[in-house]
Amino acid sequence: MVSNMNASHVTVSGLSHRYRATPALDGIDLDIPAGQRLAIVGRSGGGKSTLLHILAGLIRPTAGHVQIDGETVSGPSPRWNVMFQQASLYPWMSVRQSVELGLRFLNRRRQGDAIAERLLDLVGLDGLADVNVQKLSGGQQQRVALARSLATEPTLLLLDEPFSSLDALTRHDLQDAVGRIVSDLGLTMVLVTHDLDEAIVLADRIVVIGEQPGRIVADLLVDPTLSDRRDTHAIAPLRDKLLSLFGGQSAGGGEPHPHPARHAA
Amino acid sequence: MTTTVIPLGPSANPDLAPSPPRRQMVALARGAGFAVVGIGLTLGLWWLAGLWLVANPNLVAFGGFAPGPTLSALWQIAQSGWLWNAAGASLYRVGAGLGWAIAVGVPLGILIGGSRAAAAVSHLPFQFLRMISPLAWMPVAVIVFATWNGAIIFLIAAAAIWPIVFATANGLRKIDPHWFTVARNLGGRGFALLRVIVLPAIAQDLLTGIRLGLGVAWIVLVPAEFLGVTSGLGFAINDARDTLEYDRLTAIVIAIGVIGLVLDGCLLAMIRRYRWHSSD
Numbered sequence: 001m002v003s004n005m006n007a008s009h010v011t012v013s014g015l016s017h018r019y020r021a022t023p024a025l026d027g028i029d030l031d032i033p034a035g036q037r038l039a040i041v042g043r044s045g046g047g048k049s050t051l052l053h054i055l056a057g058l059i060r061p062t063a064g065h066v067q068i069d070g071e072t073v074s075g076p077s078p079r080w081n082v083m084f085q086q087a088s089l090y091p092w093m094s095v096r097q098s099v100e101l102g103l104r105f106l107n108r109r110r111q112g113d114a115i116a117e118r119l120l121d122l123v124g125l126d127g128l129a130d131v132n133v134q135k136l137s138g139g140q141q142q143r144v145a146l147a148r149s150l151a152t153e154p155t156l157l158l159l160d161e162p163f164s165s166l167d168a169l170t171r172h173d174l175q176d177a178v179g180r181i182v183s184d185l186g187l188t189m190v191l192v193t194h195d196l197d198e199a200i201v202l203a204d205r206i207v208v209i210g211e212q213p214g215r216i217v218a219d220l221l222v223d224p225t226l227s228d229r230r231d232t233h234a235i236a237p238l239r240d241k242l243l244s245l246f247g248g249q250s251a252g253g254g255e256p257h258p259h260p261a262r263h264a265a
Numbered sequence: 266m267t268t269t270v271i272p273l274g275p276s277a278n279p280d281l282a283p284s285p286p287r288r289q290m291v292a293l294a295r296g297a298g299f300a301v302v303g304i305g306l307t308l309g310l311w312w313l314a315g316l317w318l319v320a321n322p323n324l325v326a327f328g329g330f331a332p333g334p335t336l337s338a339l340w341q342i343a344q345s346g347w348l349w350n351a352a353g354a355s356l357y358r359v360g361a362g363l364g365w366a367i368a369v370g371v372p373l374g375i376l377i378g379g380s381r382a383a384a385a386v387s388h389l390p391f392q393f394l395r396m397i398s399p400l401a402w403m404p405v406a407v408i409v410f411a412t413w414n415g416a417i418i419f420l421i422a423a424a425a426i427w428p429i430v431f432a433t434a435n436g437l438r439k440i441d442p443h444w445f446t447v448a449r450n451l452g453g454r455g456f457a458l459l460r461v462i463v464l465p466a467i468a469q470d471l472l473t474g475i476r477l478g479l480g481v482a483w484i485v486l487v488p489a490e491f492l493g494v495t496s497g498l499g500f501a502i503n504d505a506r507d508t509l510e511y512d513r514l515t516a517i518v519i520a521i522g523v524i525g526l527v528l529d530g531c532l533l534a535m536i537r538r539y540r541w542h543s544s545d
Contacts, residue, residue: 058446076450088447092465092541102451104461134541152451 008068008080008156008188009034010055015064016213017050023213024050028064030207030216034155037182037189039203041196041242047214048192052160055190056082068156078106078152085161087141089133089148095120096129098144102152112151119147122181139170146178150185157182159191163198175201196242201229208245218245308332329511339516348520354496356524358414358489359482362421366478370426371471374433375463384434391430399424399485403492413493417486424485425478432474436467468539476532483525498524 012030016023024047032038040048053059055066057075066073068080081102089098099119100112120126123143128136133144142162149157159178163171179202182189193199199206200222208218220241226234315331318324328334342348377384377391399420406416440463448462464471490499498521505514 056450058450076452078452082450084443084447086443088441088443090444090462090465092468092539101448101453101461105448105452105454105457148451 009070010156010188010190011067012051012055013064013067015051015054015061015066017047017054017059017061017063025054025061026213026215028214028216032188032190034188035186037179037191037202037204039191039193039199039206040209041193041199041206042209042214043211043246044194046209046211048194048209049160051209051214052082052158052190052192055156056080056158058082078102079154080156080158081149081152081154082158082160083142083145083149083162085164087133087138087145089141089144091132091134094130094132095125095136095144098133099147099151101148106152115151116147119150122150122184123147123177137170138166139174142166142170142174143177146174146181150181154187156188156190159189159193161193164193164195171198178202196239197235199242200226200235200238206242208242218242327511329513330515334512335515335519338510338512339519342513342516342520348517351496351498351501351517352520352524354494355486355490355498358417358497359421359479359486361418363425363475363479363482365418365422366425366429366482367475369422370429370474370478371433373426374430374471374474375437375459377430378434378437378467391427395427399481400488403489407492416492417489417494420489421482421485425475425482428477428481429471429474432470432477433467436470437463439470440466465539465541469536469542472532472536472539476529476536479528479532480525483521483528487521 010030010032012028012032015025015028015030017025028051040051042048050059054061055073057066057073057077057080060074068077073080090101093101096113096116099116100109103109103112103115116129117126120129123146125140125143125147128140133141136144145162162178163174166174175198181187182202189202191199191202204222204224206218206220206222207216208220209215210217220238222229222238226238228234312332315328315333318330319328329338339348373387377387402420402423403416406419407413410416410419444462444466445458448458453462486497487499487502490497491503494500498517501517502514502521505511505517
C-alpha cells in the first residue's frame with residue numbers, strides 16, 4: 001500500500017513568526033530533500049513546535065512561506081501529517097476507527113478497513129483493531145496515532161515530540177518502530193525533539209534552533225556510517241558537538257545552556 | 266542474563282481482560298432487590314392511605330384513590346384502548362415540542378459553547394428567559410398560535426429548550442482543543458468535523474440535556490393539556506376530575522408516571538450507549 005509512495009521535498013524561505021509582540025521564529029531558511037530524516041532540536045519554548053506547525057499548515061507564518069513539492073502550504077493536507085506529543089485519540093473510537101479517521105474525512109472510507117489492517121500490522125497492534133482506545137497503554141496509543149498519521153498515505157511525516165510523554169522502554173521501542181516505518185515507506189520526516197540522543201538515533205540531519213527568537217544556529221549531517229546509533233561511545237562526539245553548540249555542560253540528557261553559536265557541518 | 270518477552274496483544278494490558286460476570290450478576294441482583302423494596306414501600310404507603318380514606322366517613326367518597334379501584338380502572342382503560350389514545354396524543358405533543366427544542370437548542374448551544382462572544386451576549390437574556398415558567402407563556406401562546414395543539418407544543422418546547430441549550434454548550438466547552446487540531450490536520454472540516462468529532466464528543470452532555478428537557482416537558486404537559494384540547498393525558502385528568510371518577514383519575518396519574526419512567530429509561534439507555542468517559 002504505502003510502500004511505493006514518493007517522499008516530499010520541502011523548502012522553507014524567509015520564515016518568521018510572532019505571537020503578538022513576542023517573536024517566535026526569525027529568518028528560517030531550510031531545504032529538506034525528499035526522503036531525508038531531519039531533526040529539529042532546541043530548548044523548550046525555542047520555537048521548534050511553532051516551526052513544525054507552520055510546516056503542517058496549522059499556523060500561518062507572519063512572514064515567509066513553506067513549499068512542499070513546489071506547492072505553497074496554506075493549510076493542513078493529507079499529504080503531510082503531524083504526530084503530536086499527546087496521542088489525542090478520540091475516546092469513543094476503537095483502534096480501527098481512529099486509524100480510519102483521516103480516510104473518513106477524505107470520503108475514502110471504503111478503503112479504510114484494508115488500510116487499517118495493514119497499518120496496525122505495521123505498528124505492531126494487529127489483533128487490537130476493535131479495542132476502545134482508552135483501554136490501551138500510552139505506548140500503544142502513540143502507535144495508534146502513528147498509524148492514523150500514515151493512513152492518508154502522506155509523503156511527509158511531521159513528528160512533534162511524539163515520544164516525550166512515554167517511559168524509557170516504550171520510547172525506545174517506538175523510536176525503533178518509527179525509524180523502521182519511515183525508512184520502509186521512504187517518507188520525508190521532520191522530527192522536533194529536545195532529546196539529542198533521540199535526534200541522533202532517528203535523523204540523517206540535525207538542525208539546532210536558538211531561542212528568542214528561534215533561528216537556525218547549526219545544521220549538521222549525521223555520519224551515515226555510524227553503525228549503532230544507540231551506542232553511547234559511538235555517538236559521543238556528535239552529541240558533544242551538539243552540546244557545545246548550546247554551551248552545554250551536561251552529557252546526561254539535561255537541557256543545554258542557551259549560548260548558541262552558528263555552525264554548519 | 267534473563268530475557269522477558271512482553272506480549273503486544275490484548276493480554277498485554279490487564280484492562281483488556283473481561284470483567285468477572287459474577288460481580289456483574291451480584292450488582293444486578295442488588296439493584297433489582299433495592300428496586301423491589303422501593304416499589305413495595307410505595308405500594309404499602311398507598312394501600313395504607315387508601316385504608317385511611319375508606320375508614321374516614323368524611324373522605325369515603327375519595328375511596329377511588331386507593332390501589333384496588335385504581336388498578337382496576339387502569340386495567341379497564343388500558344384494555345379498552347382509551348388510555349393508549351390519550352397517551353398517543355400526549356406523546357405526539359411531547360415529541361413535537363422536544364423536537365423543536367432540540368432543533369433550536371442544539372445549534373444555539375453549539376454557538377454559545379463555541380464562541381465566547383456569543384456566550385457573553387446571550388448570558389443575561391437566556392438566564393432571564395430560563396427563569397420564566399413556561400406556563401407563564403400560556404396566554405401569549407393561545408394568542409399567537411392558531412390551534413390549541415400549536416400552543417401546547419410551544420409551551421413544551423419552551424420548557425425543554427433550556428436544559429438542552431446549556432448542556433450542549435457545556436459539552437462543547439469541555440472538548441479538548443487539541444482534538445480540533447488533530448482533526449483539522451487529518452482533513453476534518455465543517456459538517457464532517459461536526460458529525461464525526463463534535464457530536465460524539467458532546468453526545469453524553471447533549472443526551473443528558475435532552476433527558477432533563479424531557480423531564481420538564483413531561484411535567485409541563487399535564488397543565489398545558491388543560492388548555493382547550495379534548496385529547497391527551499392532561500385533558501383526561503381534568504375530565505376524570507369533572508366526572509368525579511377518582512379511580513380513573515388516579516389510574517391516569519399512574520400511567521403518566523409509568524410512561525415518564527419508560528421515556529426516561531430510554532434516554533438513560535441512550536446515554537449509556539453513547540457515553541465514552543472512562544470513569545463512568
